[in-house]
Amino acid sequence: xxxxxxxxxxxxxxxxxxxxxxxxxxxxxxxxxxxxxxxxxxxxxxxxxxxxxxxxxxxxxxxxxxxxxxxxxxxxxxxxxxxxxxxxxxxxxxxxxxxxxxxxxxxxxxxx
Amino acid sequence: xxxxxxxxxxxxxxxxxxxxxxxxxxxxxxxxxxxxxxxxxxxxxxxxxxxxxxxxxxxxxxxxxxxxxxxxxxxxxxxxxxxxxxxxxxxxxxxxxxxxxxxxxxxxxxxxxxxx
Numbered sequence: 428x429x430x431x432x433x434x435x436x437x438x439x440x441x442x443x444x445x446x447x448x449x450x451x452x453x454x455x456x457x458x459x460x461x462x463x464x465x466x467x468x469x470x471x472x473x474x475x476x477x478x479x480x481x482x483x484x485x486x487x488x489x490x491x492x493x494x495x496x497x498x499x500x501x502x503x504x505x506x507x508x509x510x511x512x513x514x515x516x517x518x519x520x521x522x523x524x525x526x527x528x529x530x531x532x533x534x535x536x537x538x539x
Numbered sequence: 540x541x542x543x544x545x546x547x548x549x550x551x552x553x554x555x556x557x558x559x560x561x562x563x564x565x566x567x568x569x570x571x572x573x574x575x576x577x578x579x580x581x582x583x584x585x586x587x588x589x590x591x592x593x594x595x596x597x598x599x600x601x602x603x604x605x606x607x608x609x610x611x612x613x614x615x616x617x618x619x620x621x622x623x624x625x626x627x628x629x630x631x632x633x634x635x636x637x638x639x640x641x642x643x644x645x646x647x648x649x650x651x652x653x654x655x
Binding site for chain 1: 573580582583584585588630644645646647648649651
């Protein structure tokens with residue numbers, strides 16, 4: 428089955444700095460890569476996603492890049508704000524099942 | 540957008556009792572729903588895939604007799620934790636994908652189960 432590795436597990440930045448979270452996956456059949464933000468005790472929320480036919484996607488302060496050859500994808504958050512503090516999960520969906528396999532999560536802390 | 544409602548949000552039960560958690564898709568039909576378990580500071584672990592009108596598909600290591608799943612309609616799936624023990628204490632979350640939507644899942648708000 429699919430295996431998703433996510434790093435770092437914890438990321439601490441100052442407000443205004445950029446944050447980068449990296450994930451790798453194992454199954455070359457994966458073709459959909461969503462990112463979720465989960466605040467403490469709340470449900471994961473989809474914040475951005477990318478499909479295998481696209482190398483980069485941007486939405487305001489967040490962007491995701493995908494390198495299919497290397498089987499890795501990354502989340503970039505620019506101009507971080509305290510409200511960006513949360514746990515971020517990457518995920519990969521294998522082929523036609525579209526059931527995501529999640530990374531272990533990154534706890535992002537943005538200091539004012 | 541698609542909305543998934545999950546109840547209860549919190550439940551405390553005694554060891555040996557059973558607890559039922561409901562997951563409803565409010566504005567769309569979902570022939571498939573998913574149940575996840577999440578321990579503190581850990582990732583979402585898929586427990587089972589709930590299929591409307593048929594038996595659920597359980598992931599390896601998940602006891603089907605302990606975690607009973609019923610998906611009786613296109614908008615409702617239930618997870619019953621039977622004979623609960625303290626080690627079953629966890630955060631349980633369901634998710635669903637709107638039919639016709641190839642990508643994207645919507646999560647329920649989660650249920651914090653504490654077994655005492």
